Amino acid sequence: MDTGNTIWSAAVLLFLLMDPIGNIPILLAVLKGIELKRQRTIIIRELLIALGILVFFIFTGKPLLNFMHLQKEAVTIAGGIILLIIGLRMIFPKPEGVMGQTPGGEPFLVPIAIPMIAGPSVLSMLILMSQGSPANRVGLVLSLVIAWIMSFIILLVAPALIKVLKQRGLIALERFMGMILVMMAVQMLLDGFKEIL
Numbered sequence: 001m002d003t004g005n006t007i008w009s010a011a012v013l014l015f016l017l018m019d020p021i022g023n024i025p026i027l028l029a030v031l032k033g034i035e036l037k038r039q040r041t042i043i044i045r046e047l048l049i050a051l052g053i054l055v056f057f058i059f060t061g062k063p064l065l066n067f068m069h070l071q072k073e074a075v076t077i078a079g080g081i082i083l084l085i086i087g088l089r090m091i092f093p094k095p096e097g098v099m100g101q102t103p104g105g106e107p108f109l110v111p112i113a114i115p116m117i118a119g120p121s122v123l124s125m126l127i128l129m130s131q132g133s134p135a136n137r138v139g140l141v142l143s144l145v146i147a148w149i150m151s152f153i154i155l156l157v158a159p160a161l162i163k164v165l166k167q168r169g170l171i172a173l174e175r176f177m178g179m180i181l182v183m184m185a186v187q188m189l190l191d192g193f194k195e196i197l
Helices: 007-018 020-030 035-068 071-093 112-117 121-127 134-196
Strands: none
Touching: 007 020, 007 035, 007 121, 007 134, 020 071, 020 134, 035 071, 035 112, 035 121, 035 134, 071 112, 071 121, 071 134, 121 134
């Protein structure tokens, strides 16, 4: 992380990239049909997994990509493909739900931990910000934890919105967010291919 950046400014940037508010409709769609108490457990579990991945990426992201001969663009394109599939399933829902057949009917790792929280944009930014001394990485971890806590609070209260939106409102919001997600996915794919070309 550059010396000119403060912990708080980095935290705000990471928070915006995590986009918990924009992810609320996707979260509600993915957790639809699961009881409220279990939804909270899933959200806590997935957010803890995401935090672990992000912290791990701060220290090993660039060496890992170099070791596997992967470019940052590959992370962007892979994330775009995942988001595209999820977006299409939200627009054209199937009886088994957005995530298809999952054990116990609940999501695991994808899409809440990855790519909603630990998404390509956050991972790419962490690689860029983690360049430099180990002291910079410690400050970056603190910034990440602050951003994660803010996202955690917002997403944890999200399931309560179902009482406000009702079923019809949630379906409409799910389709709308599916369209936005498809556009975001296409943009991510274009960005990835543009960098390669």
